Amino acid sequence: MKPITRNRTTTIEPGKTPPVVQERTVQAAPEKAQAQCCAKVSGPSMGCHD
Amino acid sequence: METPLLQPSRHNIVGPVRGSASWFVVNPLSGCADVLTADEAAEIQAGRPDPGGSFAARGYLVDPAEEEGRYRRAYLDFVDRRDRDEVQIFFAPWYACNLGCSYCYQGAYPSSGGLPGPQVLDAFFEYVDREMAGRRTYLTLFGGEPLLPGASAMGVIEGLVDRAAARRMPIAVVTNGHELARYLPLLQRADVREIQVTLDGPREVHDRRRPLKGGGSTFDAIVAGVDATLGAGIPVNLRAVVDRDNLEDLPALATFAIQRGWTRNPNFKTQLGRNYELHECHAGSQVLYSRLEMYEALFDLARRHPEVLEFHRPAYSISKFLFDNGRMPLPLFDSCSGCKTEWAFDHTGRIYSCTATVGKVGEEVGTFWPTVTRKDDEIAQWQDRDVLAIEACRTCSSRLACGGGCASVARNRTGSLLAPDCRPIRELLELGTAAYLPVEGP
Ligand code: SF4
Ligand code: SF4
Numbered sequence: 158m159k160p161i162t163r164n165r166t167t168t169i170e171p172g173k174t175p176p177v178v179q180e181r182t183v184q185a186a187p188e189k190a191q192a193q194c195c196a197k198v199s200g201p202s203m204g205c206h207d
Numbered sequence: 208m209e210t211p212l213l214q215p216s217r218h219n220i221v222g223p224v225r226g227s228a229s230w231f232v233v234n235p236l237s238g239c240a241d242v243l244t245a246d247e248a249a250e251i252q253a254g255r256p257d258p259g260g261s262f263a264a265r266g267y268l269v270d271p272a273e274e275e276g277r278y279r280r281a282y283l284d285f286v287d288r289r290d291r292d293e294v295q296i297f298f299a300p301w302y303a304c305n306l307g308c309s310y311c312y313q314g315a316y317p318s319s320g321g322l323p324g325p326q327v328l329d330a331f332f333e334y335v336d337r338e339m340a341g342r343r344t345y346l347t348l349f350g351g352e353p354l355l356p357g358a359s360a361m362g363v364i365e366g367l368v369d370r371a372a373a374r375r376m377p378i379a380v381v382t383n384g385h386e387l388a389r390y391l392p393l394l395q396r397a398d399v400r401e402i403q404v405t406l407d408g409p410r411e412v413h414d415r416r417r418p419l420k421g422g423g424s425t426f427d428a429i430v431a432g433v434d435a436t437l438g439a440g441i442p443v444n445l446r447a448v449v450d451r452d453n454l455e456d457l458p459a460l461a462t463f464a465i466q467r468g469w470t471r472n473p474n475f476k477t478q479l480g481r482n483y484e485l486h487e488c489h490a491g492s493q494v495l496y497s498r499l500e501m502y503e504a505l506f507d508l509a510r511r512h513p514e515v516l517e518f519h520r521p522a523y524s525i526s527k528f529l530f531d532n533g534r535m536p537l538p539l540f541d542s543c544s545g546c547k548t549e550w551a552f553d554h555t556g557r558i559y560s561c562t563a564t565v566g567k568v569g570e571e572v573g574t575f576w577p578t579v580t581r582k583d584d585e586i587a588q589w590q591d592r593d594v595l596a597i598e599a600c601r602t603c604s605s606r607l608a609c610g611g612g613c614a615s616v617a618r619n620r621t622g623s624l625l626a627p628d629c630r631p632i633r634e635l636l637e638l639g640t641a642a643y644l645p646v647e648g649p
Contacts, residue, residue, distance in 0.1 A: 158247055158261060161231070161240040161644075163533040 237266020387432030461518035526639020542610025
């Protein structure tokens, strides 16, 4: 398994929230999950259709 | 305490990398993505932990109760972010256009009705001032074609630009670009965030698809508008509307943009719009691609003509984001901005959810002029639509990458807003991982 995301791989106890995940949920990232939602995030467009 | 039994995450998206022996797994909830061997992919899908425990550490194998908690927290984060997000406000001063594009989805929209007077513009801005108080907003001029020739049309645009500038509200414009150079000094009275212009190919192809009404070339005037806009330091979002008739002409358009110096300008970006049937079909439907077909064709085209990638790097769902940033986008519980972070208004005083519905008879959700009215039930339906509200989406493993698709498309298809508009997420990732995965060194 080779990571694409640069998150560190950390072994965790089953049943506990993985640390990488905790890190993500507490941080409100400044930009939106914009890869595929309404492309209007990148400016005016009808991009939500693609 | 008893160790809970680990199961495959309900958010794993697993598939083969196109044309390779490798597989991928992405998990929009844990935020992890990995390249796998076929055996590892099979083990994850069967729920068998690996000896090092990394399947669990990356959130591919989970305790379902723990994952459910994380899902809920991520949802609250999403709603919270959206509530603080900027609102894009479209205004269509008319539905008239100076071009006669072969595939226009607004072809059946009424184009008359007169120009909006100052009282309509005032009512519009008063509504926005009041209803969006405390939110960051920006105004996008839309149509029809907002930048029409003639002094009276320009007078209306001037009224909109000056009122936006007075509020320090940034503006954007969606235009065919034909009159753009002429309008540029006026637009610059406000903070122009971006101008979207459409070119459908090199001159001959573009002019065939997007001629003036009654005939006549538009290519050179649009190119002059793009040059002038970039020259003024204003971002241009160049859009090409793609179907089977012009896809093979993209390399020529790419070469044109490269030679013109556009692609080296940091203010230049591109998007490909798929030509498709929104409300009814105006192009012959045999030339239209499905979403997946278009990406398949682009994938193949980029292999044959790598210069296309210098002009436009296709998203392949979240693939481009993933490889450009080395991380996953945040979980997308809702991909439709209508009545949430987007509203559309027109010159008749009607209010709509978004650009898909603006101007469509009977789809207004209220009015801002001559009186203010709101269809609250309808607005609530738009606002409630997300992957938790749409039954089919609730158990879909792609839901946090798809977000339930377009509400307008879903309603046109099924009659209900609370229906899915599915995106072929896994298939797009199969292409996108193949397109963007760095080639292995020796
Ligand atoms: S209905 Fe479609 S076009 Fe309108 S905001 Fe939603 S996704 Fe975008
Ligand atoms: S719209 Fe379809 S693909 Fe998208 S989340 Fe819903 S069920 Fe899944």
